[in-house]
Amino acid sequence: IxxxxxxxxxxxxxxxxxxxxxxxxxxxxxxxxxxxxxxxxxxxxxxxxxxxxxxxxxxxxxxxxxxxxxxxxxxxxxxxxxxxxEDFMGRPDLYSFHHIGDGQSLTFSTDSGEVWRARRNPNSSSTCLLEEHVSKEADYLVMKFLQLMKEEKRFDPYRYMVVSVANVICAMCFGKRYDHDDQELLSIVNLNNEFGEVAASGNPADFIPVLQYLPNRTMKIFKDLNKRFVSFLQKIVKEHSCSFDKDNIRDITDSLIRHCQEKKVDESANIQLSDQKIVNIVNDLFGAGFDTVTTALSWSLMYLVTYPEIQKKIQKELDQMIGRERKPRLSDRLMLPYTEAFILEMFRHSSFLPFTIPHWKLWKDPSTFNPERFLKAEGTEVNRAESEKVMTFGLGKRKCLGESIGRWEVFLFLTILLQQLEFSVCDGEKVDITPSLWTDHEAQEV
Structure with missing residues (x-):
């Protein structure tokens, strides 16, 4: 034709x-x-x-x-x-974010007003038990790592650390510590890992809106994971509401329920927290205190086995300032400036979250891993002006609501482990610490 x-x-x-x-x-x-x-x-x-x-x-x-x-x-x-x-405020209004916490996630919300601030405030209560929870889990890790070295001579620490960190945030939020082989705890860990993998793969519909109306297997999995986790949290919050006693606050969930009830009684209050918002806040706190800490500990061990001389300096400081008679405490942070400097440098240098680290404009030799950059000339004190440039948790009104919990957990886990153990990479193997957009938790045996 x-x-x-x-x-x-x-x-x-x-x-x-x-x-x-x-x-x-x-x-x-x-x-x-x-x-x-x-x-x-x-x-x-x-x-x-x-x-x-x-x-x-x-x-x-x-x-x-x-x-x-x-x-x-x-x-x-x-x-x-x-x-x-340096002005970080607000979040993009992406299609994917509407399916996290039924669109009410504190972390992924575009809201920055009164409701957002009211929902941040209750996080400070119930943190007094953090030290006790981390100490128990760190003791378990020390015992488990020694057992694995005796039996197998090598192991991947991440698979055990991730469960311990999940247990800490469960104890903080739910008042419950699980056995490490408990199926409910392992399902929480698996859900979080799956969520991270799916979220990291990205969603083209965020940037090409017409794709929202086409079949998308990744988005289907993303929605399903969110629904499953929110359903689990709703069950926990409902159980807490039934057994709530205002004179016996057991955990963060109880603290939020009390806050909610007090606001309901106060008719003049402008902002009130509903039961569903309690679920969403616990959801955000769990995310902030779980994946953030496991990522930080994973990077910390990778740096320590890559730079064994830095590991020895931290252990020398621990021996001199604390000894072996007692475990490190949060009150020891000022006594351990080199350890604090290492943690700051780990946050600065690593691929913690995309785009949170302004390397090139703020740091001399930004690609070099050097904890000393955060110490004053005499080396006995952290330079606060330098430490404030580390913006892993963001800054301003929208900085991460779990910053304090995250920093404290990393310090306690790291110091308790290094006080009693020395980590090294297996002979002939190397650890890839090249910064990239996301951290892949591939097996790294030590």
Whole structure:
């Protein structure tokens, strides 16, 4: 079948016009009188996705040197504002975030107002038991690691640390410590690991909205994981509500229930916490106190086996300042400046969360792992001006609600383990500590 040239030209023009109109309909128009923000031009439909490649944090840093601290890129059909300065506030309104905690997650909410602040405040109560919970779990890890070394001569510490950290946050939030082979505890750990894997894979529908209406296996798994975990938390909160005694506050959940009841009695209160919001706050606290700490401990051990001389300095400081007669406590932090400096450098240098570490503008030799950068000249005190530049937990009103719990847990776990154990990598093996966008918890035997 042959067509006249004029018909082919007409078809081509029609296809071109339709394509142009579709692309134009997805692009947000710039209001009259305003200029487009500086930034690289993207390709139709996919934007700058190809330029970001496998290390988007490095690519965006290079772009910011060309276009400035405030620039615009295009991911799919969605314009994305990239800030390279120090003002971190709010969250992007992404499609995926609407399915975390039924869209009411404190961590992933775009809200920064009174409700957000009211929901942050109760977190400070019930933390007095943290030291006791961490101490029990660290003792278990020491015993387990010694047993594994005696029987197998080598092991992957992460698989045991992740369960201990989960147990601490369960004790803090639910007032319950599980046996390490308890199926409910292991299901919580597995749920969290699955959630991390699915979330890390990204969701194209966040940036190409039309994909929200198409079948998406990853998004289906993402929604299912959130529903399963929220269902588990609803059961726990319901049990707490039934057995609640205002004169016997057992954990953070009890503290939140009391806060909720007090606000209901106070009719003049502007902000009240509902039962569902209690579930959402516990959900956020669990996430902040679980994955954050396991990631930090995993990185810490990788640095310690990579730099054994640093491990020896920490152990020497522990021996001199605390000895072996008692376990380290939170009150010892000021007495252990080198240990504190190591933890700060671990947070600064590692791939903790994407885009939270402004390496290049703030640090001399940012790629070098050097705890001494956080010590004053005499080496007996942490330089607070330098330590405040470490923004792993964010800053300002929207910084991580679990920052205190996270920092305290890492300090206690690390010091108790290093007081009694020495870690080294297996002969002939190397640990990859190259910073990247996400931390993959691959098996690393020691």
């Amino acid at each position: 042959s067509y006249p040239i004029s018909s082919l030209i007409l078809i081509a023009l029609t296809v071109f016009c339709l394509t142009f109109m579709v692309i134009r309909s997805f692009r947000k128009q710039i209001p009259k009188g305003l200029k487009r923000l500086p930034g690289p031009r993207g390709y139709p439909l996919i934007g700058n996705v190809l330029e970001l490649r496998s290390n988007p944090h490095l690519t965006l840093t290079q772009m910011s040197q060309t276009y400035g601290d405030v620039m615009q890129i295009q991911i799919g059909t969605r314009p994305v504002l990239v800030l390279s300065g």
